[in-house]
Amino acid sequence: MAGEGEADILFERHGAVGLVTLNRPRALNALTLDMIRAMHAQLSVWETDDAVTRIVLRGAGKRAFCAGGDVRAVYTSAKAGGHTEVDAFWHGEYGLDGFIQSYPKPIVSLIGGLVMGGGNGLSVHGSYRVASDGYGFAMPEVGIGFFPDVGMTYVLPRLPGRTGTYLALTGATIGAGDALALGLATHHVRADGFDAIVSALGEGDSIDAVLGAHADAPPPTGPMVAERALIDACFGEPSVADILARLDGAAAQGSTFAADTAALLRSRSPTSLCIAHAQMRRGATLSFAECIAAETRLAAFLMHGHDFFEGVRAALIDKDGAPAWQPASLDAVDHAAIARAFDPTGGPAPRTEP
Numbered sequence: 001m002a003g004e005g006e007a008d009i010l011f012e013r014h015g016a017v018g019l020v021t022l023n024r025p026r027a028l029n030a031l032t033l034d035m036i037r038a039m040h041a042q043l044s045v046w047e048t049d050d051a052v053t054r055i056v057l058r059g060a061g062k063r064a065f066c067a068g069g070d071v072r073a074v075y076t077s078a079k080a081g082g083h084t085e086v087d088a089f090w091h092g093e094y095g096l097d098g099f100i101q102s103y104p105k106p107i108v109s110l111i112g113g114l115v116m117g118g119g120n121g122l123s124v125h126g127s128y129r130v131a132s133d134g135y136g137f138a139m140p141e142v143g144i145g146f147f148p149d150v151g152m153t154y155v156l157p158r159l160p161g162r163t164g165t166y167l168a169l170t171g172a173t174i175g176a177g178d179a180l181a182l183g184l185a186t187h188h189v190r191a192d193g194f195d196a197i198v199s200a201l202g203e204g205d206s207i208d209a210v211l212g213a214h215a216d217a218p219p220p221t222g223p224m225v226a227e228r229a230l231i232d233a234c235f236g237e238p239s240v241a242d243i244l245a246r247l248d249g250a251a252a253q254g255s256t257f258a259a260d261t262a263a264l265l266r267s268r269s270p271t272s273l274c275i276a277h278a279q280m281r282r283g284a285t286l287s288f289a290e291c292i293a294a295e296t297r298l299a300a301f302l303m304h305g306h307d308f309f310e311g312v313r314a315a316l317i318d319k320d321g322a323p324a325w326q327p328a329s330l331d332a333v334d335h336a337a338i339a340r341a342f343d344p345t346g347g348p349a350p351r352t353e354p
Helices: 033-047 071-079 083-101 118-125 152-158 163-170 174-181 192-204 207-216 228-232 242-250 256-267 270-283 288-303 307-317 334-343
Strands: 011-012 017-022 056-060 064-066 106-110 115-116 128-131 136-138
Touching: 011 033, 011 192, 017 033, 017 192, 033 083, 033 207, 056 064, 056 118, 064 106, 071 083, 071 163, 071 174, 071 307, 083 118, 083 152, 083 288, 106 118, 106 192, 115 118, 118 307, 128 174, 128 207, 136 152, 152 163, 152 288, 163 228, 163 256, 163 270, 163 334, 192 207, 228 242, 228 256, 242 256, 270 288, 270 307
Parallel strands: 017 056, 056 106, 064 115, 106 128, 115 136
Antiparallel strands: 011 017
16 A cells, blocks of 8 residues: 555654654555554654654545544454454554543644544544645544544534534535634645645744644635534434434425435434434533543444444445445434443443553
């Protein structure tokens, strides 16, 4: 995936900068367990290195900063009975997210292209998130029978209004304009300015001053801002079924956005939709550590179910785009099982060592 002889993740020192480059451009820099472990270990070294005063994260290539965890590898391991490897992946990824969230040095993510799933776990918990060319934020896990993880139980409920619930339940992609408006991105810079930013940060210059000097004007906002009132009205409902009813009502009044959003929700895993909705309602009152622990239990819960494997099959293996969810309706979802997964006594907490 990387250049011949190159590692999938690269670490360099540039003066005061500890630079991490995700180096699987053909795989959209998707994270493997080896990459996760290597990054956790290197960040631990730089944490106590006084010469390194800031961390910069980048992705190789132009298509993606990081499209998430390598769920195809997780699928293959789980189908082959490799439950130890699967457990290690979730614990490793969530442990790294927690480490980044509490990291004592500023982390600057230079995001060109897509940032999805695990890529948001690496970037959104850091100090600065610089959106560049082709930026697209998404947590699309409900479309593969999973749930918005990597700390999104904490982050998304704290976005303005009900925008986080919208992102969690639809898995929709938003551009830099909307991400800046929501606070998911902090700056907008052309990708050809990334090298200059790394160089200036390596000199030890003020991070705020460097990013301010290179920042471009924010790009236009998109549907998230334009449809904010409708999103808040519909996605504040107490159940997914109620959200759909409100969207259908708005669609009947002529809203194309509501009609499209309702159709998108109906294509998602009913179980995943109910999990994501519960995350948004519960996460607002949980600490970050409690959210990560809940996500660890939810991941274990879904590894013993049907929809994750069916969703990955339909999206990434057979690529037929026709998942057969079980259960197929919201009415049949086991809400008690979901509630048990949120119970602190319901499963293991994540490990935090590299």
